[in-house]
Amino acid sequence: MTETQIQLVQSSWEKCIPIADTAASLFYSKLFELDPSLKPLFKSDIKEQGKKLMTMITTAVRGLSNLEAIVGAVQDMGRRHAGYGVKEEHYETVGSALIWTLKKGLGDDFDEATEEAWVATYTLLASTMKDAAAEAA
Template sequence: MTPLQITLVQTSWQKVVPIKEKAAELFYGKLFEMDPSLKPMFKGDIVEQGRKLMAMINTVVMKLDQLGDIVPAVQDLGKRHVAYDVKDKDYDTVAGALLWTLGAGLGDAFTDEVEQAWTTA
């Protein structure tokens, strides 16, 4: 990622933080709409899952310029997702749902340049 892309992701994320609960709700709604077969993977409280998701995204976004600090945690998260039977194709669906959510939450601020930065991230 370029420094500009990092800045675009971080500044656009700061606009999502105040609506993070709604963003999580939108995200999971879109995710399950895009692929209903994913819903059984989420056995717990989806609101709590949304809080965890938003916290993890926040951590990663804030550390984009210091990825070495978070690589072990992200690798651990990836290992846990293998145990949940997450497939490679599921990550594409998650990415699509996240980009859609960002677009819905940011509105006109979700420019092509911001979308590309998030896609790169």
Template sequence: MTPEQVRLVQDSFAKVRPIAGTAADLFYDRLFEIAPRVRDLFPGDMTEQKQKLMAMLGLAVANLNRPDTVVPALQDLGRKHAAYGAQDSHYAPVGAALLWTLEQGLGPDFTPEVREAWAETYALVAGVMKQAAAGAA
């Protein structure tokens, strides 16, 4: 990622943070709409899960310039997701739901450049998680 992409992701996430609860609702509603089979991987009460999502996104975004901080957390998350039954094929709809959620939350501030920066961020995050999951298998 370029320094400009890091700045775009961090600046746009700062605009999402005040609506974190709504963003988490939008994300999971969209995910379960486009990938209904993954619903069974989650608890019935999504309150804690939604908080975890926003916390992990916050950690990843804040540390985009410090891979030594974020990579171990993402590797651990990837191994946990694998233990819960997550598969490589689940990462694409998660990414789609994330980009859709950001588009809804940011409105006109979700420019093509911001979209591309987030897509790159998610590709990196998913790549680290999938690699760790594969190593745990």
């Protein structure tokens, strides 16, 4: 990832924070629309899960400038998700739901460069999580 991509992701995410509850709701609605079989993986209150999701994304996004500081936490999350039943193919669906949510929430502020930056970010984080999950298996 380039410094410009990191800045695009960080600045666009800051615009999402004020609408975090709505963004989380949009995300999970889209996720379950794309793959209804994922719904049973979320056993707790979905609003509470949404808050955790937004907090996790905020932490990851703010840590992009110092990846070494967040890689351990991202790896731990990958191992935990494997324990919850998340499979490698689920990451693509999650990525699609995330990009769709960002487009919907940011509108015209989600231009092509911003989308490319988010795809690069998600790919990096998801790969780190999947690798850690595979090592733990």
